[in-house]
Amino acid sequence: MFERQLDKATTSVRKGFKRLGLPASDEIAWVPTPFSGQWGFGTAACFQVAAAEARSGKKVKVPARAEEIAGLLQGEIGVPEGFERVEAAGGYLNLYVEAAVYAGTVVDTVLGQGPDFGRGEEKAERLMVEYAQPNTHHSFHIGHARNAILGESLARIVEFAGFDTIRASYPGDHGLGVIKCMWAYKRFFEGQEPEGLHERGQWLLTIYAEANALLGLDEDVEDDELQSSGPSEYEAEVREMYRKWDEGDSEVRELWKKTRQWSLDELEDILKMLDIEIDVFFYESEVNEPAKAIAEELIQLGIAEDERPQGGPVIIKIDEKLGLKSEKYRTAVLLRSDGTTLYLAKDLALAKAKFENYQVDRSVYVVDVRQSFHFVQAFKILELWGFPQAAKCYHLAYGFVTLPEGAMSARRGNVILYKDVVDETFKRVVEIIEEKNPDLSPEQRDEAARQVSMGALAYTMLAVDNRKDTIYNWDRALDFEGQAAPYIQYAHVRANSILRRAGVLPKPLAIEHGLAPAEIQLLDRLSRFPLEAQRAADEYKPLLIANYAYDLARDFTEFYQHCPVLKAEGAVRDTRLRLTAAAKQVLATSLRLLSIKAPEVM
């Protein structure tokens, strides 16, 4: 918000250095001062100048010299336009904002732009976020929820920053895991499916676990391998079913369509609960044939090597193609020796479709951290293949969600289903609301409980660096105090309550009362939102918004605690009402970017 003033100050500082006969450093950067209750920006430029002197042979102690230069500079430039005070402190040059003047500007800007405050200018690039790609024939667990919530928040953030954004999902409706589940269903469970969308979807997960048990798979075998120690006819039946699916056998395809739809129906409902609207569904099964063609194309281009004549698979020796001596990207396998596709080949086909059919410039994949190496290989192959977009492909890796007793395993049926967590959390929140705010109607109560429980779940997923693993813990998930979504939502509700009681919002007015530290702190925070939103998009980091929203809620709560609004009089009251409205707006916007609802009451 202060770019223009800071640009002028930069010019002024450069001139000051020049008049002092000192070489200005290349870049003069301004960062918010760390002192709360004041509102300003500081630069470490004097350190750089002093350090340059030291390097050129002058005998100076850098910190002392920086302090000296800052003092001289302060005298030289005076108070730059738009600021009320200049200060040399500890080698830094600090400029303090004319709080009373800019308080009005900040508040008027926020209220004038409303939900668009902080929105970035439209960018020429199209960005696709791929997330919410659960496998069918499983059920949606809390690990999938982390993925979906992270992806949706990222999509909202980049969209807000001005990217032409497409939301894509890539359900895994193809592969051994799917076939195993279909096989067990066909052989042992056909016709026993329960009533109810979620019940039926979850039932597939138990069948899947049962299939693995029947096949006698070891505990430590990965979910979708098939090296069974169970009855050999079972394994043969599964392989036969896989082959028939691949050939397009009508009976197997019918069975597949039916069971697949059960999963997709459940997914649709869960995405609706999460307020996610996917623009494009790519199904893994649909890229199966293109993937085979791509393998052939890559062989023709001399990128891939076909070892099938020798009984081997189709591979790409990436290091060799890059002329690397040491192993880094290693060798990737595209097709099995029997010609069926693997994950990588399908992902290459998917990337090609994104680039060519959807003209995507940037492609972000929200996929768990275990697939990091897969994406390193995939992006490198896209580069070898000649796609310039390869440089703007980004794997947003997130750590997995484990249980206190260890990893979840779909194969063992040992998972915490998202639906169960939602139901349990909702019940708990209803109890809390009945206790804290018994005057709400049942409709209001349930609506608030939905918003608060969904928000609490989302926030715990977003307020941790995506790279870190998290342990799912019921106690913590059901703790709604402190740094959690309900705290932020509560601040929004408080602001709303004040505004509701006040009735009409006062017109813009000049601010004349001496601002309290809590007011300045809140204004400072509000003014930083546009830059913070932009940075979250640049770095693909919803965490930054999660932190910002909490900090803003805390600043507002402190303001609320220390500065009476409705009981203040005249211009002070009007100013504080407008400040409250601005805080409510930015709280709502930052919650929206996190895909968390901002309740009016709770």
Place this chain on the structure above:
RNA sequence: GCCCCUGUAGCUCAAUGGAUAGAGCGCCGGACUUCUAAUCCGACGGUUGUGCGUUCGAAUCGCGCCAGGGGCGCCA
């Protein structure tokens, strides 16, 4: 064997190469005749895994080591 990620307060986590490393939880002590106490105020709590290095300045960058997790041609 090689590659990637992580290591910060008792616990869970933050922190643009910048000023005194911050929150929440827990513990201890306070504040509801007040715009809803899902709140606030205060106390306690740190050799940022470890050793070198780069820098005016390092939790942040580089190298080594330690610990944990993940990955490495026919699972996804």
